[in-house]
Amino acid sequence: MKIILFFCDKIYNKHDMKSKEYLLTVFYALLVLTFWSVPVSAKPIQVLLLSGANNHDWRSTTPCLERLCEHYPDIRVTVTNCPDTLNTEMLKGKDVIVSNWNTFSENTFMWSKESWQALEQFVRNGGGFVTVHAGSCSNYDWDFFLQLTGGRWGKDTHHGAIEDFEVKVAKEHPITKGITSFQFRDELWESVEWSKGVEVLCTARASSGVDEPVAVAKQMDRGRSFFLVLGHDAEIMQQPMFEKLLIRGIRWTAGKKIK
Structure with missing residues (x-):
C-alpha cells in the first residue's frame, strides 16, 4: 500500500487535472483490490x-x-x-x-x-x-x-488388555490423506456391531487375525x-x-x- 501511495503521489504532481482524475480513479480501484486481497479469517x-x-x-x-x-x-x-x-x-x-x-x-x-x-x-x-x-x-x-x-458395542463385542498394535490405512479419504501405518497403544475392540454403509478408514489386526476397523x-x-x-x-x-x-x-x- 505504501508503494502505491508513493508512486501515485509522484505521478499525480506531474499531470494536468484530467490526468489527475484518471489517476485518482486508478488509485481507488487499486485500493479496493488491495482491501479484498487481504485474507479474512474463516469462521471457526x-x-x-x-x-x-x-x-x-x-x-x-x-x-x-x-x-x-x-x-x-x-x-x-x-x-x-x-x-x-x-x-x-x-x-x-x-x-x-x-x-x-x-x-x-x-x-x-x-x-x-x-x-x-x-x-x-x-x-x-x-x-x-x-x-x-x-x-x-x-x-x-x-x-x-x-x-x-x-x-x-454389541452383544459379541469384546477387547483384550491395553497393548501396542499397528494401525493401517484401509482407504484413501480426506481424513486419512497422507497418513501411513502407525503404532498405537490402546485396547482393541473386536466384533463391533456395525451399521450398513460405513467406510472403513483404518484397521488394526486383532489376535484372532481379523482386521478390526478403528x-x-x-x-x-x-x-x-x-x-x-x-x-x-x-x-x-x-x-x-x-x-x-x-x-x-x-x-x-x-x-x-x-x-
Whole structure:
C-alpha cells in the first residue's frame, strides 16, 4: 500500500487535472483490490461436546478433548453435561457434535423424542457428528443412532488388555490423506456391531487375525459422521495420531478442507 501511495503521489504532481482524475480513479480501484486481497479469517467450526456420563472416565477425557481442540484456532468447543436434553435451540449455530457420552450398560437417561428429532434434523440438514470410543454406546432403542454413529458395542463385542498394535490405512479419504501405518497403544475392540454403509478408514489386526476397523466414516444425507474407536482414556488420547484423526474428523464432518 505504501508503494502505491508513493508512486501515485509522484505521478499525480506531474499531470494536468484530467490526468489527475484518471489517476485518482486508478488509485481507488487499486485500493479496493488491495482491501479484498487481504485474507479474512474463516469462521471457526462450532463444536458441541456431549459429556456428563460414560462408563469410561469422562471427567478426564472430556477436558482432554477440549485441550486437543483448543490447539486449533479454527475450532471452538462448547460442552454440555446434559445431552439428554438436546433440542433445536442448543444446536443453533453448531457445526459438529462430538459424543464422549454414553449410559452403557444401564442405558438410562433415555433421550426424549424432541432430542431425537433435533439431532436427526441437525445431521440430515448438513451437521457433523463425531463419536469417540464408547461415545456411541447409548440410545440402543433408536435405530437412527446406530445408523448415525456407524457402530457400537454389541452383544459379541469384546477387547483384550491395553497393548501396542499397528494401525493401517484401509482407504484413501480426506481424513486419512497422507497418513501411513502407525503404532498405537490402546485396547482393541473386536466384533463391533456395525451399521450398513460405513467406510472403513483404518484397521488394526486383532489376535484372532481379523482386521478390526478403528476409524470409519459415513455420509448421512447432507450430513457426515466419523467414528474413532480409539481413545480409551486421557493418556491414550494424547498420542499424536489420535489428535490428528480427531481434528481431521471434526473438519471433515464440518465440510471443511483438511489441512
